[in-house]
Amino acid sequence: MSGMRGGGGGRGGRVSGGDVEAQRAANAAAPKIPDLFRRITGLFAPHRTALIVTITLVLVSAGLGVLPPLLTKQLFDVGLFPPTGGPNVPVLLELVGAMVALLVLSAAMGVWQTWLTANVGNKVMGALRIRLFGHLQAMELAFFTRTKTGVIQSRLQNDVGGVAGVLSNTISSVIGNTVTVIAAFVSMLVLSWQLTVVAVILLPVLVIAQRRVGQVRARIATKTQESLSDMTAITQEALSVSGILLAKSFNQQQAETGRYEKENLNQIDLQVRQQMSGQWFFAMVNIFLSIIPAVIYIVAAYLITGGVDVTAGTIVAFTTVQARLMFPLLGLLRVALDLQTSSALFARIFEYLDLVPAITDRPDAHPVRPDELGAVEFDDVVFRYPDAPADTPATLKGVSFRIEPGQSAAFVGPSGAGKTTIGYLVPRLHDVTSGRVLFAGDDVRELESDSLVRNIGIVSQETYLFHATIAENLRYAKPGATDDELEAAARAANIHETIASFPDGYDTVVGERGYRLSGGEKQRIAIARVLLKDPAVLILDEATSALDTLSERVVQQALDAASRGRTTIAVAHRLSTVVDADVIFVIAGGRLVEQGTHDDLIAAGGMYSDLYAQQA
Ligand code: ADP
Numbered sequence: 001m002s003g004m005r006g007g008g009g010g011r012g013g014r015v016s017g018g019d020v021e022a023q024r025a026a027n028a029a030a031p032k033i034p035d036l037f038r039r040i041t042g043l044f045a046p047h048r049t050a051l052i053v054t055i056t057l058v059l060v061s062a063g064l065g066v067l068p069p070l071l072t073k074q075l076f077d078v079g080l081f082p083p084t085g086g087p088n089v090p091v092l093l094e095l096v097g098a099m100v101a102l103l104v105l106s107a108a109m110g111v112w113q114t115w116l117t118a119n120v121g122n123k124v125m126g127a128l129r130i131r132l133f134g135h136l137q138a139m140e141l142a143f144f145t146r147t148k149t150g151v152i153q154s155r156l157q158n159d160v161g162g163v164a165g166v167l168s169n170t171i172s173s174v175i176g177n178t179v180t181v182i183a184a185f186v187s188m189l190v191l192s193w194q195l196t197v198v199a200v201i202l203l204p205v206l207v208i209a210q211r212r213v214g215q216v217r218a219r220i221a222t223k224t225q226e227s228l229s230d231m232t233a234i235t236q237e238a239l240s241v242s243g244i245l246l247a248k249s250f251n252q253q254q255a256e257t258g259r260y261e262k263e264n265l266n267q268i269d270l271q272v273r274q275q276m277s278g279q280w281f282f283a284m285v286n287i288f289l290s291i292i293p294a295v296i297y298i299v300a301a302y303l304i305t306g307g308v309d310v311t312a313g314t315i316v317a318f319t320t321v322q323a324r325l326m327f328p329l330l331g332l333l334r335v336a337l338d339l340q341t342s343s344a345l346f347a348r349i350f351e352y353l354d355l356v357p358a359i360t361d362r363p364d365a366h367p368v369r370p371d372e373l374g375a376v377e378f379d380d381v382v383f384r385y386p387d388a389p390a391d392t393p394a395t396l397k398g399v400s401f402r403i404e405p406g407q408s409a410a411f412v413g414p415s416g417a418g419k420t421t422i423g424y425l426v427p428r429l430h431d432v433t434s435g436r437v438l439f440a441g442d443d444v445r446e447l448e449s450d451s452l453v454r455n456i457g458i459v460s461q462e463t464y465l466f467h468a469t470i471a472e473n474l475r476y477a478k479p480g481a482t483d484d485e486l487e488a489a490a491r492a493a494n495i496h497e498t499i500a501s502f503p504d505g506y507d508t509v510v511g512e513r514g515y516r517l518s519g520g521e522k523q524r525i526a527i528a529r530v531l532l533k534d535p536a537v538l539i540l541d542e543a544t545s546a547l548d549t550l551s552e553r554v555v556q557q558a559l560d561a562a563s564r565g566r567t568t569i570a571v572a573h574r575l576s577t578v579v580d581a582d583v584i585f586v587i588a589g590g591r592l593v594e595q596g597t598h599d600d601l602i603a604a605g606g607m608y609s610d611l612y613a614q615q616a
Contacts, residue, residue: 040346043128047120054116058175061109064102065183069321070190071095071102076313113175125164132156132352140359141429142386150233155352158228159345162221166342173335177328184325191318192310198299199292199322206285210333213278214340220277221341224270225348231263278337285333289326293319358386359431359449367451372441374405374536374567376426381435383421394433395421397590403583405536408568410578412611413587419571422587423539426569427456439537457535459559461542463522470499470525471506477533485532493528494558495521520551527558538563540570552577575608575615584608 044051079092133156144152188196237243238256247256296319303310383396395418403409411419424430425437428444437444444452465473474486481489486506490496498521502508510517510525517525523543530538540559556577559570572578579598586594586601586608594606601608 036343036347036350039350040343043124044120046127047123050116050120054113054120054175057109057113057116058179061106061113061179062182062186064106064109065179066186066190067102068099069184069187069317071099072320073191073311073313073317076316077311081312110176117175121167121170122164125160125167128163128349129156129160132160132349135353135355138357138360139355140357141424142358143355146387148233148237150236151229153236154225154229154232155348158232159225159348162225163342163345163349166338166345170335170338170342173331177331177335180328181325181332184321184328187321188318188325191314191321192303194303194308195296195299195310195314195318198295199325202288206288206333209281209284210336213281214337216277217274217337218340218344220270220274221344222348224267224274225345227263227267227270231260231267234260234263274341282330282333285330286326289329292322296322359428361448362446365446365448366442367448368440368455369442370440372405373455375403375438375440376409376537376567376569377402377436377438377441378422378425379436379438381425381437382433383418383425383430384433385421386430393590395590396425396432398435399587399590399592400435401585401592401595403567403569405567406565407582408563408570408580410570410572410581410584411587412572412575412578412584412608413593417587418590419587420541423458423541423569423571426537426539427453427458454533455536456539457530457533457537458539458541459523459526459530459543459562463519463526465510465517465522465525467510469504469507469509473510473525474506474529474532477529481532486528489528489531490525492531492558492561493524494554494561495524495528498524518551520555523551523555524558527555527562531562535566537567537569540568540572542571542573575612586611 075092075095078088079095080087082088136152136156185196185200188199234256238247238260243256247253297315300310300315378399378401381396381399382394384392384394388395399418399422411422413419421430425432426439426444428437428447428449431445439447439452439455466476471483471486474489475481478485483506487496490499490506499506499508510522527543543555543559552574570578570581578584582597583595584598584601585592586606588607594601594604594608596604602612603609
């Protein structure tokens, strides 16, 4: 159902309502998802085994990592410069052999770890994306009419994508670097605890500085994602077929480019700020780590003077290890920053996952009952659009009517009267503000939505066909339909001959939104699709109003065939199409003002007869 008229459809999201929603969502996204950390770790729960293996590997690697510096010390103090005599070559060779073996072993373990973490990271992200997509499918129609499509897409693509990148890099980086840092730290302690104290005394300062930088970055990250989401929205609107058509026909290409450029400049600024934030911090860390060896030589001199046993081997090994500590440590600090950044993205993702669908099945919902199948009744229905400003009058102001099973009913009246809205309330695309909508005798809010929707078919003015073959589009209504069933439906909808005349027949791919077919052809395919569904109630929302008279006639024949044997609710623009309806309801200003057959209403000489006279 894409017939959102009156500012709906492709570009409708650009109205201020969409911006307000985007802004509200974006502002709320940044902070305060209370148990964010617990929820992020919760995502990893299904991969417990892989994570345990990974951690074990980390610990083993860490254990092995302690050895090389100790071997270096031995290499110096026993192999190269033994207390007595020249270099001890056999010992030297043994030690070198051991070092190479260790290197090979840790390299192999490193590859294994990367494999595990890449798997976990990507699976977690994939699962999150699927969950988000599924959750969005459950959201009510109003959510999509008030939120720009691009903004929604951006959460799925940019936000989940952003986290995915960070995460798969992060796991292996955290693990690899933790191993190195622990190993280096332990070997430093073993070599000389005094020198270790000197080397790490300033670390707490770094950690505090890192936290601050992280907070700044997370803020920038939130803004970056907001801007990305705006950019996606602009791209999605402007580069869609309808967007391009609109821009070209109003000569607005430059304005569109300007809009995109403005958002891009903002994005560039944010990216630069994000990349620059923390550069001073890293420079400081770098300087600090590079100065340490000098300090160590001096402290070592004092220690030796003070009678502490510090050999040349100890100092060489210690400074080597300390230098090797530098990059992993920087890496870990960076990762900590990345994690803070990605927590802002996670907050945005969870915010969407936490949206509560406004329309859901009650726990005691039941399927549609067969007794009165096809009956549709409105009982004093008042309806106000959830996002309509508070001071505007309700769209429907107490509408009551009953359509009997198998009847064909038509709704006519001035534009904006509320006819389409009535069509939306039957399949419960919105919930009434007060009153009741009854389907087969039950309030639609008591019915299982699956069952309700299965019994309703909708053909609207703006037909939506997927970029797929005609057969695939038809089978959307009935996945298991045989070729014969497709053909029967297409024949009934007056479109079989046309499809058969295409070189690829039913395998013809229809362009994005069916652009390669004429409006009437698309409409008839949509009718064939609804026929395959075979619903008890058919809603036709100005199904023929966009067509020329000739196509209208062909489509109208198809619709007449489709209407047979079921309740039909037609929202009609041209009164010529409703003359034969069993009952005509005239809606004006959100109220039912007249009802009856064509002849009754003409005889009554009210609004209908006026409208009819105008159109005739
Ligand atoms: P009709 O089909 O009779 O032309 P509609 O049912 O489409 O009329 O619309 C009735 C009124 O509801 C109009 O005034 C329209 O502006 C308003 N309306 C339609 N859709 C929305 C929406 N999503 N949010 C707020 N108001 C809406």
